[in-house]
Amino acid sequence: MSSKDKSKTQLLIITAIIIVIIIAAAGYYYYTTQKAGGTKPIIVGATLSLTGKYGRTGEWYKLGYELWAKHINETGGLLGRPVKLIIYDDQSDPTTAANLYEKLITVDKADLLLGPYSSAIVFAVSSVTEKYHKVMVEGGGNALKIFSRGYKYIFLTLPGLAENITKGLFDFIASLPPDERPKTIAIINANDLFPKAIANGAIQYAKKLGLQVVLHEEYPKDVKDLTPLLTKVKNLNPDVLIGGTYFPDAVLVVRTLKQLNWRPKIVFLTVGPAMPEFWETLGEDANGIMGESWWEPSAPWKGVKEFVQSFKETFGKDPDYHAACAYAAGQVLEAAVKAVGSLDQDKIADWIRTHTIETVVGPLKYTEAGYPTLGPLLIQWQNGKRVIIMPENAATGKAIYPLPPTWGG
Amino acid sequence: MIGDIATLTQAIVTGILLGGIYSLMSSGLSLIFGVMDIPNASQAVFAVLAAYITYWTYTLVGIDPFIGMVFSAIILFAIGIVMYKYMVSRVSGLMAFTLLYMVAMFLENTMIFVWTNLYRGIRVPYLTGSINIYGIYVPSDRLAGFLISVIGFGLLTYFLKYTYTGKAIRATMQNPRAASLMGINVNSIYLFSFGLGIALSGFAGAILGIIYPFNPTVADEWIGVMFAIVVFGGLGSLMGTFIASMIIGIVSSLVGTYASLVWSPLIAFAILVITLWVRPSGLMGRKV
Incomplete structure (x- = not known):
């Protein structure tokens, strides 16, 4: 064995040792964080039209989602874990939005999903979320065609369809x-x-x-x-x-x-x-x-006064119905996760379908198709x-x- | 039977008043198209700009819209002059159309940026409601629009027929080369006509803002109809534009009264297409 071969073998051994150490460390880290639990945030994903033709409206939903996340983190989080929002800009485009939801589910590993804005985009996106059996609560698309496909994992917070x-x-x-x-x-x-x-x-x-x-x-x-x-x-x-x-x-x-x-x-x-x-x-x-x-700041639903006041304090303006529907979407997810006690999507969907949920847009009771009939x-x-x-x-x-x-x- | 006559009269009156709005909106386009062969794709957007000027001078300063519209016509005249001098005079034909279309897009998006997409309306309390003449309802706001249109077309026709500048404009319309040989400064005629054409949108825009809620995008709803009317009436003929507007207005109203409003655009455009098929130069146009 030449000295050159010797040093080559040494290098291989050292590399192998380093790899083993890294894997062990990663495993240990993963094991400990899993056990600790509380430190790992629950990821809530969504896309919104922040630019493009629905840019102005999309902004209202963003504020609604952010306020909900802020409130939930101030009151101890979900299942004892903080909530982390990931919101992408879908540029008001259905295809972009659908691709981004795929990314949210497969790459970002979002635990929960909120919806995008406008019927066409919700329509496109919901076929992705349904494929992955992911619950999506949305307040931005109420066209009948969204709810006539027999989907099981989509829920609307706008209190009714055009009909x-x-x-x-x-x-x-x-x-x-x-x-x-x-x-x-x-x-x-x-x-x-x-x-x-x-x-x-x-x-x-x-x-x-x-x-x-x-x-x-x-x-x-x-x-x-x-x-x-x-x-x-x-x-x-x-x-x-x-x-x-x-x-x-x-x-x-x-x-x-x-x-x-x-x-x-x-x-x-x-x-x-x-x-x-x-x-x-x-x-x-x-x-x-x-x-x-769809909603009035003077509506006597549970939590409206606090919502309007907190929205004003946080963002310096009055909320509109889009923001209220967005906030309500968060409330529906929150109620379901707390009641079910886990992030199991099937259990969450079943619970939402079988309970009346108090939100800032009114008490929502869902039809089999996933929209409320409150009107x-x-x-x-x-x-x-x-x-x-x-x-x-x-x-x-x-x-x-x-x-x-x-x-x- | 008397009921039938009343219905028919109401339908025709309604149509004439709608025609008044159409003609007012199309007047500037017709003038510019006729004099210098430039299809001014920005005409409707300038009407919307005028609606905003009238709206703001009314809401903020309290200037009556009928004075405000003169004010916005003057501003638009100045804008037209500058636009012609530094942009439009350097291009022609399709280039001019494209350039003016880009001006329209730029202006529309600037207005959205500055004034947002919110709908506004110029609310003139003394123009709501209508005058009832023997059971026929004549809406006050539309009557005002119609009268302004008639006065405008009258003055414009008089101006073109009897004043020196007017005669020079007509000479330029007929043959720019011959006109310039006769000692007419064709360039300054073009400059003045373009300014005047844009200024006409000042009056149209104010009436638009009084009758309809508006935001920057309503220009898109109008520009197509305006072009159709000008071509239907015949290029170069103000009277043709006026008559074409009346026909479109009355046909829309009759179809709406005796059939359904959903059919109005279809029937109106069918008449237009047939007319142009039979008479390619339009109702009163120069021979093509």
């Missing part, structure tokens, strides 16, 4: 004494997916209550004049007008009704009335107009304020009903 938007209105109608109840309804909507779903839901609810739908007609989404359609409605003189609208057409409906100097007993419009700009644009003409709201709040504009009319246990005022038939002046 449920008029639920509060029909609950209100049902609460009236029979002789005061409206009997006829006209439904108009923009010819777009979301308003169509609202109108279909309204027709179902109306049938159940035995109300007669005297007209259902659509109009182009970017309509510039609703006079022809609303003249038709006026001639039929229904008791209720339901509009599956966005903001601009909601404003146009109110202005045109005033121009035609006619008003049914109830005017219910979607999207527009929930926004402060509705009153800023219409002023007193908005009085008495009803709409839906949004029914609101009505009264002198510059959005007053909650329904559900009764959340009401902050009495409804103006019926509306005066003309606008006067």
Whole structure:
């Protein structure tokens, strides 16, 4: 054996020893940290649209998630372990989001998952989370198609689907004494997916209550004049007008009704009335107009006051419904993990499906498909304020009903 | 029977008023297209800018929108002059279109950045509601838009027909080379026309902001219809643009009244396509 061979053998032995030591050390470290447990954080992963077309909205969800994580870590964490949030920017793109969820699950080993924003992205992402049998609680996508695939691991915190938007209105109608109840309804909507779903839901609810739908007609989404359609409605003189609208057409409906100097007993419009700009644009003409709201800072649900106050203190502004739904998503996960006592995804999913969970967006009770049926709040504009009319246990005022038939002046 | 006549009259009145908005929105595009053959893709965005100027002078300073619109027209005129001098005069044809389209994108995104996507509306209390004439409802805000459009088109036609500058513009429209040989400074005619065309968006934008809620992206909803109207009416003819607007407005309203509003765009564009098929130069255009 030459001296060269000798030193080669020595080198091999030394290398082998070093490798063994490293493996042993790693094993020991792993063993001790596993036993200690408390120091290893629970990783909660999500992607959000922080840039791109949904950038502004995505930011609200981020704040909601962060506030939830902050609260939970201040109160001792989950299962005695701190919570660590990993939030990636999906750039408002479904494919990017789906890839990032794959990464969250396989690379980052996320223990729990929260959802992204907007129906298209939730739709894409949920096929990944379902594949890995990972529970995802989300407040950002409520299209029916997300929940009609028989998925078992996805749950929504927005309190209902587009089809449920008029639920509060029909609950209100049902609460009236029979002789005061409206009997006829006209439904108009923009010819777009979301308003169509609202109108279909309204027709179902109306049938159940035995109300007669005297007209259902659509109009182009970017309509510039609703006079022809609303003249038709006026001639039929229904008791209720339901509009599956966005903001601009909601404003146009109110202005045109005033121009035609006619008003049914109830005017219910979607999207527009929930926004402060509705009153800023219409002023007193908005009085008495009803709409839906997914959430209000004045809603009397459990924990809302504390949530609003803490949000203001932490971020210096009032939360909106997106932030509330995001916070609620955290609350649903938290309740389930605490009740189940582990991170077992199947047990968590079963528990969520079988319990009513108190959140800042209301008590959520889930259908088999994974969405709550609570429905949004029914609101009505009264002198510059959005007053909650329904559900009764959340009401902050009495409804103006019926509306005066003309606008006067 | 009387009911039927009332319905028909209401439908036509509604259509004429809608046509008034269309014509006001398309006037500047028509002028610039006609005089210098430049398809100004930024016309609608300038209308939105004008809506914002009118909105802010009204909400912050309390200037009545009808004074505010004159103010924003003056600002837009200045912007038009500068744009023409330093950008548009250096390019032509497709390049000019592309350049102006980029200006539109830039301006729209700048407005989103500065004023966000929130919807605003210029609320003029004395223009809500309507005037009732023998059972026919004439909405006040739309009537105002219609009157401004009629006055605008009237003044513009008078100006082009009877003033020296107007005659020079028409001469330039017909034949720039011959006009310049006759001693007309074609360049300054172009400069003035471009400024005037952009300034017309000042009035259109104010009316837009009074009748509809707006944010920077509503420009995208308008620009297509505006081009369609100008081509339908015939390039180079202000009267053609006005008549085309009326036809589109009245057809939309009639279809909405007797069938459904969802069919209005389809029928209106079908009429437009058929007209251009039969008469490629549009209703009142120069022969192509």
